[in-house]
Amino acid sequence: MSGREAILKKVRGALGAPLDDAARAKAVRQRLAKAPTGVVPARGRLPEEERIALFRQMAEKVSATVEHVKKTGDVPNAVAAYLRSKNLPASVRMGGDERLRAMPWGRVKALETKTGPADPDDEVGVSHALAGIAETGTVALYSGVENPTTVNFLPEHHIVVVDAKDIEGDLETTLSRLKKRFGKGKMPRTLNLITGPSRSGDIEQKLLLGAHGPRALHLIVVDDGRIGNKL
Amino acid sequence: MQITSPEFKKNARSALSDTQLQKALGHVRTGFIDKRQASVDALPEFDELRDSARAIKDHTLAHLDLYLERYEEKVKSAGGYVHWAETAEDARSVILDICRAAGARTVTKGKSMITEEIGLNEFFEKEGVRPVETDLGEYIIQLRGEHPSHIIAPAVHLNKEQVEADFRRVHDHLRPNRDLSEPESLLAEARRVLRSEYFTADVGITGANFLVAETGSSVIVTNEGNGDLTQTLPRVHVVVASIEKVVPTLEDMSQILRVLARSATGQDMSVYTTVSTGPRRPGDPDGPDEYHVVLLDNGRSSMLGTEFQDMLRCIRCGACMNHCPIYHAVGGHAYGWVYPGPMGAVLTPSLAGIDKSGHLPNASTFCGRCEAVCPMKIPLPKMMRHWREREFARGLNPATQRYGLRAWALFASRPRLYHLAASFAIPALSFFTGRRPRFRYLPFAGGWTRHRDLPAPENRTFLQQWRSRQAAKQEAQA
Structure with a gap:
């Protein structure tokens, strides 16, 4: 008997479940089909402006930095300003994501943009988020032909662009957005939910930023002038 | 790993007198508890979520065979492989086969308790495969040839x-006079050293916090980012997970x-929650070419349908360990x-046998804090009591304890006899203590009095006191 059959047989035996119990099979089918939403904290259920403010507040609480720009066209300048403020070389790594490619990178003088998966020497990676999650200050990113996962982890600085209209109240709303995009039960190869820069408390419980992933996470929220930097 | 649970008492004694360990454990007693409380207080729905989480797991366990089948089907349709391992040995040999097929000499590992359970590192070393732990805490204890002393903070016993x-000692290629006095510099050095390992490794192994039947995904929840580098950079990603995930x-x-x-840490959300489904897709610029899941039973199916299913x-x-006075005293x-x-006091007897681990369910004061903080509302003290019963039924505890318990049961199950004996014993005990109501030494209780005084009872029994108080109350009312 294969390991598979042996384990399944033991599980069925222990549960006292016959092999072809229609009621059990139906319960499982229904649960998977309906995918019921459980308890969703009230925290994120807010009007748009407050929701975006909560996103910022929660992200800053976990040591991410957040700035707002009006238009997608402003992103390259914001990135260049970030690099200057941190004394970083004028070079960024990004995937071929069309939302990023559509931005006027050429307008920023002497900023090198490298396309493709990250290599160990890249200091700054730029990604575009599928969504922001206000309840925890999280950004959701997915992998694909134009979105290498290594950009999210190898560079010391990770800059993530989020559209204000994509900032949701809670994780469940983001999951249903994902299901809409990929189809129910289908997934991108990797979904990254990122909440702040990497950290470790493994030495004497002292929390330190910049373990193996990025030391800094910088979020650029594009808000079409709806919120601005008045927050 | 070699089980030393039968030596619990000896281990505990030496832990209590280990000053380095006691200093390190100070961080557990304070840090974890306050952080958890603050984040729980900030979420009004926390208790409701505990009930919801508990109901999800109960439903899943009751239909475990069906969800496992569905999960396997989805992994396969995403281009991954599923391997079923009944025992630790089966799991080790499956993993080794995957590594051999990949021509692997170096294997990076994300933090995984399951690979500790199956003793993967020792096995790899015997078979000529070099395992490299990449989680900072795991890396440190690997250098020391130790095992984790805590399931989420493996090096919590160290300063x-x-x-x-x-x-x-180990990084002897680096400048000997470099400054390593602060955790910051230690972390930076580990980061530098491990960077090259991710690229050298042929296979990356991670555990899983969840396996999702709906999508065939494995999920890891981490803070450092090492798990993600481990599963993204090598050519082959192996997930090792037990069936109840x-x-x-x-x-x-x-x-x-x-x-x-x-x-766990009092965070609202860990830094990286990563949902992985299958290998690299056509046209993907990075990610593993092969994606394997090893599903381990190793005794879990025998817990289903028993009083230990809730575990x-x-x-x-x-x-539970962060809030346990015994863990605080002796460490992991x-x-x-x-x-x-x-x-562990519940799981170890289930997985490794009560004959080897009888001391563990006994190492509890039944204070109940573990159950009070368990997010899945697992009745841990009740299950430790079940193990004590089984241990007694199988005659595994020492004769003195068994006779002691029998003698106590003789009195405890005969209330009149018990009260009679108590009414003699208690005044006698308080007579012998004299003015200080404490015993420095008591025959047959040396195990207690060697380390602390035994408080002497008041000179009347509980029932005598109760009756006189009730009588006084009634008099006052009348």
Whole structure:
């Protein structure tokens, strides 16, 4: 008997479940089909402006930095300003994501943009988020032909662009957005939910930023002038 | 790993007199508890979420065979492989076969308690494969040839001076006079050293916090980012997970995620929650070419349908040990196997046998804090009591204890005799103590009085006091 059959047989035996119990099979089918939403904290259920403010507040609480720009066209300048403020070389790594490619990178003088998966020497990676999650200050990113996962982890600085209209109240709303995009039960190869820069408390419980992933996470929220930097 | 749980008492004694360990354990007694409380207080729905999480796991366990089948089907359709391993030995040999097929010499590892459970590192070393732990805590203890002393903070038993000494000993290619006095510099050095390993490794191994049946995904929840580099850079990704990790849907995962990080480290959400489904897709610029899942049973199916089934709800947050006075006193290594603290005291007898681990369910004051903080509401003290009963029924505890218990039962099950004996014994005991109501020494109770005084009873029994108080109350009312 294969390991598979042996384990399944033991599980069925222990549960006292016959092999072809229609009621059990139906319960499982229904649960998977309906995918019921459980308890969703009230925290994120807010009007748009407050929701975006909560996103910022929660992200800053976990040591991410957040700035707002009006238009997608402003992103390259914001990135260049970030690099200057941190004394970083004028070079960024990004995937071929069309939302990023559509931005006027050429307008920023002497900023090198490298396309493709990250290599160990890249200091700054730029990604575009599928969504922001206000309840925890999280950004959701997915992998694909134009979105290498290594950009999210190898560079010391990770800059993530989020559209204000994509900032949701809670994780469940983001999951249903994902299901809409990929189809129910289908997934991108990797979904990254990122909440702040990497950290470790493994030495004497002292929390330190910049373990193996990025030391800094910088979020650029594009808000079409709806919120601005008045927050 | 070699089980030393039978030596629990000896282990505990030496832990109590280990000054380095006692200093390190100070961080557990304060840090975890306050952080958890703050994040729980900030979420009014926390208790409701615990009930929801518990119901999800109960439903899944009751239909475990069906969810496992569905999960396997989805992994396959995403281009991954599923391997079923009944025992630790089966799992080791499957993993080795995958590594051999990949021509692997170096294997990087994300933090995984399951690979500790199956003793993967020792096995790899024997077979000529070099395992490299990449989680900072795991890396440190690998350098020391130790095992984790905590399921989420594996090096919590160490102080920074000890880590510094190990880094100087092992990283001998670096400048000897470099400054390693602060955790910051130690972390930076580990980061630099491990960077090249991710690229050298042929296979990356991670555990899983969840397996999602709806999508065939494995999920890891981490803070450092090492797990993601481990599963993205090598050509082959192997997930090792036990069968009870499966949940029906992404929505179910979300419910449990909300209680997991808060209970573990007091974070609202860990830094990286990564949902992986299959290998690299056509045209993808990075990611592994092969994606394997090893599903381990190793005794879990025998817990289903028994009084220990609830233990399979455990999500390995570590809250029970963070709040346990016994763990605070002796640390994780004293427990002698992979899983320490209250969850280990229940799980170790189930997985490794009560004959080897009888001391563990006895190492509890039944104060109940573990159950009170468990996000999955697992009745840990009740299950430790079940193990004590089984241990007694199988005659595994020492004769003195058994006769002692029998003698006590003789009185305890005969109330008149008990009260009679108590009414003699209690005044006698308080007579012998004299003015200080404490015993420095008491025959047959040396195990207690060697370390602390035994408070002497008041000179009347509880029932005598109760009666006189009730009588006084009635008089006052009349």
